[in-house]
Amino acid sequence: MSAPPGAGIALTAETTLGAALAAIAARLAEAGIEEPRREARLLLAAAIDTDLAALIARESMPLGGRAGAVEAMLRRRLAREPLSRILGRREFHGLGFRLNAATLDPRPDTETLVDAVLAAIDAGGGRSAALSILDLGTGSGAILLALLHLLPAARGLGVDLAPEALAMAAENAAALGLAARARFMQGDLFEGLGAARFDILVSNPPYIETAVLAALDPEVRDHDPRLALDGGADGLAFYRRIAAGAGAHLRPGGLVALEIGRGQAMPVAAMLAAAGITDIATRRDLGGITRVVLGRVAMPAAGG
Template structure:
């Protein structure tokens, strides 16, 4: 950093200088896309929208902004996800609050939302709602629908309730603490879930951002990763309306196993939907009863 003559306090770096200095540091920390992450973290430190950062690059950082950027970079160097550092993640065109108590909403899950919105529904159930991103995205697009979101984590539900309030959906989203279908009454014409599905043997290979920072309760049920699908298959018929739809996010190698569980539960009209990368992502089924 340049030092002014006469021992004066050196000038603060411009945003552009701080951004350039951050790139090799993040690269050395093993960050896959240091330029993208540095821009998002700098915008967060400057309390501006990421798409406004370019306009702000010429100006010097304030001391508070520089300290905030340094803290954010340190956290990212520990492989904390950017969404947890900034506290939010974009999903289906909206911003969702994210904490260490919730899964980070991922673009792949938008495959499920797109399929949910491909046909009408009035009453929706989201099992393992987390941030509420699936439930709330669907309700926001269907103003006459209502929904119930279930989660076994009280901390995750607090985040989902905050997101519902921020999106103006608290009156249509009933968020409950629970274990799958326990204590749930009535039938729904759409049931969705992105349950924990990572097998125990797959956990060591996960990226540190996932393995070390996201809640294990939402990542993996242990064993072969299919426990949640077994629980859903066992209870779904009692809560899915005749002709109602079931949509389940799956791991890329789990389609056959999940299809077999649903076939044993009485489903016959089933499809496997790919995500944008062509990997199996969602199993869709319709209740024949």
């Protein structure tokens, strides 16, 4: 099988941006990377420190002294380092988030969790209420900060075990102008919360079975923190703990919304129901996979 056009082109100072774009896309395609043209544009724009519009307008401009930087970034991607890790940032729910080695790379599937929470809030009276949000395993802060961005009177607390992740989440909050409404705390799920109660609990906990970790795509296995992936022998260890503590940390009528993996909807829903969570529902992601389980803490009986 012949190589894609441009696969053998070496990137030199004389290579034009247009030729470099074609060569990068060809080498990415040859390596089996999806959407090679899109990734080539993003990689090249980042390497030469320009935006996509300028990249297109300057196709005849040579790489010059940036050739080495472009080649270095391309080699990292060909080694299956995710583009988001190379760029150090990821767009999530229309917002830009910086990443570091301690943060999970937020995927588009997780936007389903944010959308499910927003739909529940809209159904319950709108987005102007002064809600309090708890995000367990906050990582980069993507879920919490996306919600705060769209809920102007809400405040939130993000909890994570990794201090490096918390530092990154705080930086993202500041960059997005949300630092005044977001706090971050080191802890193991509910550890250190005392008697604090919230209106909303969200989490994208580790849910990969331990035995499956080695078979994950290298972009995930080698670059996402194991702490954010390993859900124990059956992938459900963190859901058990969250279900057990949700009622003590949510106000009556409070909402719990959890991202889940493929095939985990029924056992997670059963855990929540056994813990007294009612009105349990699920939401599918754009790929048709059930991605979110959510429910509410029961309200006290009238006169109770």
